[in-house]
Amino acid sequence: MAGDTLTGAELLCRALRRxxxxxxxGIPGGAIMPFYHALGAPDAGLRHVLCRxxxxxxxxxxxxxxxxxxxxVCIATSGPGATNLVxxxxxxxxxxxxxxxxxxxxxxxxxxxxxxxxxxxIGITLPIVKHSRLVCAADEIEDAVSEAxxxxxxxxxxxxxxxxxxxxxxxxxxxxxxxxRLISRAAVERSRSPVPGARFLQEALALLAQxxxxxxLAGHGVIQSGAARQVVALAERMDLPVATTLLGLGAIPxxxxxxxxxxxxxxxVAVNRALQxxxxxxxxxxxxxxxxxxxxxxxxxxxxxxxLDIEPSQIGKTIPTAIELVGDARSVLxxxxxxxxVRRDSDWLQEIExxxxxxxxxxxxxxxxxxxxxxxxxxxxxxxxxxxxxxxVVSDVGQHQMWAAQWLSWHTPGTQLTSGGAGTxxxxxxxxxxxxxxxxxxxxxxIVGDGGFQMTNQELATVVQEGVCNLRIAVINNGYLxxxxxxxxxxxDRRYSGTPLSGPDFPALAxxxxxxxxxxxxxxxxxxxxDHVSGVRGSVLIDFRVEREAxxxxxxxxxxxxxxxxxxxxxxx
Amino acid sequence: xxxxxxxxxxxxxxxxxxxxxxxxxxxxxxRVNVEGFAVHPAERIERSRLMLTITSANHDQVRRQLAxxxxxxxxxDIEEIxxxxxx
Numbered sequence: 001m002a003g004d005t006l007t008g009a010e011l012l013c014r015a016l017r018r019x020x021x022x023x024x025x026g027i028p029g030g031a032i033m034p035f036y037h038a039l040g041a042p043d044a045g046l047r048h049v050l051c052r053x054x055x056x057x058x059x060x061x062x063x064x065x066x067x068x069x070x071x072x073v074c075i076a077t078s079g080p081g082a083t084n085l086v087x088x089x090x091x092x093x094x095x096x097x098x099x100x101x102x103x104x105x106x107x108x109x110x111x112x113x114x115x116x117x118x119x120x121x122i123g124i125t126l127p128i129v130k131h132s133r134l135v136c137a138a139d140e141i142e143d144a145v146s147e148a149x150x151x152x153x154x155x156x157x158x159x160x161x162x163x164x165x166x167x168x169x170x171x172x173x174x175x176x177x178x179x180x181r182l183i184s185r186a187a188v189e190r191s192r193s194p195v196p197g198a199r200f201l202q203e204a205l206a207l208l209a210q211x212x213x214x215x216x217l218a219g220h221g222v223i224q225s226g227a228a229r230q231v232v233a234l235a236e237r238m239d240l241p242v243a244t245t246l247l248g249l250g251a252i253p254x255x256x257x258x259x260x261x262x263x264x265x266x267x268x269v270a271v272n273r274a275l276q277x278x279x280x281x282x283x284x285x286x287x288x289x290x291x292x293x294x295x296x297x298x299x300x301x302x303x304x305x306x307x308l309d310i311e312p313s314q315i316g317k318t319i320p321t322a323i324e325l326v327g328d329a330r331s332v333l334x335x336x337x338x339x340x341x342v343r344r345d346s347d348w349l350q351e352i353e354x355x356x357x358x359x360x361x362x363x364x365x366x367x368x369x370x371x372x373x374x375x376x377x378x379x380x381x382x383x384x385x386x387x388x389x390x391x392x393v394v395s396d397v398g399q400h401q402m403w404a405a406q407w408l409s410w411h412t413p414g415t416q417l418t419s420g421g422a423g424t425x426x427x428x429x430x431x432x433x434x435x436x437x438x439x440x441x442x443x444x445x446x447i448v449g450d451g452g453f454q455m456t457n458q459e460l461a462t463v464v465q466e467g468v469c470n471l472r473i474a475v476i477n478n479g480y481l482x483x484x485x486x487x488x489x490x491x492x493d494r495r496y497s498g499t500p501l502s503g504p505d506f507p508a509l510a511x512x513x514x515x516x517x518x519x520x521x522x523x524x525x526x527x528x529x530x531d532h533v534s535g536v537r538g539s540v541l542i543d544f545r546v547e548r549e550a551x552x553x554x555x556x557x558x559x560x561x562x563x564x565x566x567x568x569x570x571x572x573x
Numbered sequence: 574x575x576x577x578x579x580x581x582x583x584x585x586x587x588x589x590x591x592x593x594x595x596x597x598x599x600x601x602x603x604r605v606n607v608e609g610f611a612v613h614p615a616e617r618i619e620r621s622r623l624m625l626t627i628t629s630a631n632h633d634q635v636r637r638q639l640a641x642x643x644x645x646x647x648x649x650d651i652e653e654i655x656x657x658x659x660x
Contacts, residue, residue: 122591126598131643134591151643313637 005172008138009038012102012169013046015145018177021073023047023064023437024102025057029077030117032104034169049437049466052458054081056430058088059456062097063434066417067392067444071098071149072434078105079117082163086125087424089159093128094421095247096220098157100148107167108136122163132161138171156311157224196325201336204282204306204323208238209341211280213348216240217263217292220247220420221285221309221329228413230333231284232256237337239345241352243271245286247420249410260352264292265556266402269565270356272556275300276563282306285329287314289421298561308332359554370547371522374400374476377544378407380526381445381474384534390442392417392435396428396452398483400476402552404447426455429473433459436471436539443470450477450503460513463539471539473515475506478548486551490566491558510541519543575630579608583654584623584639585615585646592644593621599642600627605635620646 006014012035016024024046028036039048051057054076065072072092076085082103092099105111106118122132131151135144141164148160208214218231228251235242235258242252243263252259261268263275275281281303286292293299296318307315308325315324325332385391386409393408395401395418410416417435419427432446453475463471485499507517516536520529520543533540554565586592593612600607609626629635639645 123594126595127602130641311641313634313641315637316631317634 005174007034007038007169008141008164008171008173009034009169010041011138011141011173011175012145012164013038013041013044014175014177015142016073017045019145019149020070021046023049024073024075025049025051025060025064025434026075026102027051027054027057027077027081028075029081029104031078031106031166032075032081032102032169033077034166035075035102035104035164048075049433049462051430051462053456054084055087055426056433056456056459056462058085058099058101059091059424059427059430060434060437060459060462061099062088062092062427063394063417063431064438065098065434066431067414067435067442068438069414070438071100071153073100073102075102076104077117078103078121079119081117082119082121083124085121086128087422087426089125089161090128091419091422091424091427092159093130095419096156096158096224098152099159100145100152101159101161103161103163104169105134105163105165108165109167111165122161125161128159129161130158132163135162135164135168137168137173139173139176141168141173142176156221156309156314195327195331195335198335200323200325201332202339204325205336205340207280207304207306207323208240208282209343211278213274213278214238214240214280214282215260215274215278215303216242217245217275217281217283217286218242218248218251219245219284219286222248222251223285223413225285225310225329226413227285227328227330227333228252230330230337232258233337234333234340237340238343239349240282240343241274241349243267243275245289245292245420246405246418247416248286249405249416250413253411254409255411258349260356262405264289264562265294266406266552266554267562268356268406269359269554269563270352272562272565273355274352275303276561278303280304280306282308284308284333285310288317288319290318292562293319294556294560294562370550372520372544372546373523374403374478374544374546374550375407376523376526377474377476377520377546378403380530382408384530385445388443388534390439391415392439392442392444394418394428394432394435394444394446396446396448397423397425398449398452398481399478399486399550399552400447400449400482402483403476406552425449425452428452429456430459430462432471432473433463433466433468436463436468437466440470443472446471446473448473448475449482450475450479450506451481451501453506454501454503457509460510460515460541464514469538472533473510473539473541475541475543477503477506477543477545478550479503480548483552485549487558489549489551490555506541506543515539515541517541517543519545521545577628577630578632579626579628580632581609581624581626581651582636582648583651584625584648586621586623586644587619587646588644589619589621592619592642593623595642595644596623596639599638603635603638605629624651
């Protein structure tokens with residue numbers, strides 16, 4: 001076969017397949033049509049999921065990536081198709097999701113002429129990609145894909161954009177597949193390999209061993225690295241209490257004696273107090289987001305900080321660090337475990353536990369109950385999920401997201417997907433679609449507010465067209481952009497400006513797409529509805545019409561130190 | 574707190590104008606105080622040699638951010654070069 005040439009589009013399909021890509025999410029259009037022509041060939045070997053909006057395709061690819069641990073691929077045409085990918089690219093950048101965005105571009109002879117649907121998507125996305133490349137020739141495509149996938153998946157993962165001109169897709173070139181797989185494999189090895197010198201590991205262990213009040217803060221890096229077991233092992237060896245960030249939930253089973261809970265703006269009082277009074281803080285795969293730290297200068301004022309992260313620029317960015325450990329969390333923790341001394345503690349653990357008991361969990365603090373308090377919805381969901389088949393939870397952004405973080409039981413790493421850093425409303429429905437395709441063995445629950453749902457609900461059509469049966473969509477419907485309304489209530493004189501929100505009859509909307517759907521208005525209905533839903537063979541939407549003005553507590557007011565938390569009965573100082 | 578200091582770096586940048594745009598964009602968004610930005614051609618096509626003078630309280634962080642850019646091929650503190658030559 002040597003000497004045969006293929007089109008750039010065919011080479012693109014081949015290169016993706018060679019890197020293990022099986023599913024791509026996208027929408028065709030003028031400048032990407034040659035690729036779709038190749039994709040439609042019987043031997044293309046790639047499943048294409050046609051989304052209803054490129055933003056949906058991007059989030060679906062993110063959900064696929066985070067649920068599978070593999071790269072997610074989304075496809076769009078030039079111009080508006082490409083600009084619609086900006087939000088998922090930004091989201092993937094903030095949360096470190098391996099995402100390959102492929103956009104068609106106008107033919108290279110038209111570049112720079114304001115041609116039809118010519119938009120400089122490379123320029124637009126410069127601040128939110130790990131890398132990007134304009135590909136103008138067919139013979140560059142295979143290399144470009146190899147490089148893009150390597151960059152997107154190594155180190156701290158992230159988005160890479162390939163903008164491929166139409167003539168590059170149509171041109172012909174010989175396939176040169178021999179090197180890229182090797183490059184890719186070597187890169188994966190490299191990204192796993194760096195382990196800090198033994199001296200630093202010993203210093204870190206000595207600090208932890210001598211600490212009177214040590215705390216481990218486990219973040220998304222623990223989940224992505226597959227380091228949860230090592231975190232728990234180190235914690236057990238040294239009696240270290242473990243807090244998690246939002247994206248770190250599941251890094252340690254919630255019921256574990258050393259698990260103390262969620263840190264940050266809507267974390268628990270006990271965790272935030274522990275962070276503020278600890279003497280050694282070991283951050284693993286967390287980047288000290290301001291939603292975790294509050295004002296950096298007032299965060300953990302007594303702590304000597306040990307920071308383990310795969311991305312060196314995350315260390316020392318906002319929080320001064322005494323010991324930096326740059327590397328993959330699992331590899332570094334395994335090295336630490338080889339030498340970690342046994343440390344026993346009871347006073348500090350008891351103190352944290354004492355605060356937790358005295359302040360309670362936040363569950364009864366949500367304010368007015370109405371006929372369907374949100375607390376009851378989450379209680380029922382949590383109960384329904386215990387002991388059954390695997391459940392992945394994809395939450396959107398807002399009150400319902402924080403309630404999910406606070407009220408659901410997180411036992412297993414990787415069972416929660418949410419938009420953390422970017423806080424992208426509209427994430428959940430398409431991301432859950434992608435997760436459901438990646439994990440047909442699991443039931444995927446999207447938990448989404450009525451505001452976020454209305455941003456991307458067109459993907460219900462995709463769910464039905466693709467025959468996705470393992471998706472459950474829980475709309476936590478309170479008729480407000482609830483988190484903004486909560487801030488208005490607490491910090492803006494209760495002026496509900498722009499937050500009351502109407503919507504369609506969600507079950508009727510879902511049924512019109514072909515899903516089964518049901519509404520719940522009373523606590524008493526919860527158990528029977530969830531029981532019924534568990535037996536439905538297709539995807540289902542449940543409209544939980546909850547109390548409208550319930551709040552997320554406890555809460556750190558914006559700008560305050562993280563132990564200055566407020567509840568429903570506390571005035572803001 | 575660390576104090577402000579001025580340093581000059583020689584940065585080798587690939588990717589042509591796009592690579593330079595990435596560097597400039599990064600410096601702008603991270604609010605780096607740039608006092609000098611001089612671009613010279615390098616021997617190889619699509620490469621530039623950038624002489625970058627910045628004032629910062631956290632040079633480490635600036636260098637780490639620059640290092641995240643795939644198109645930043647190398648960066649050297651000019652003081653280190655002078656020091657090496659003197660030694």
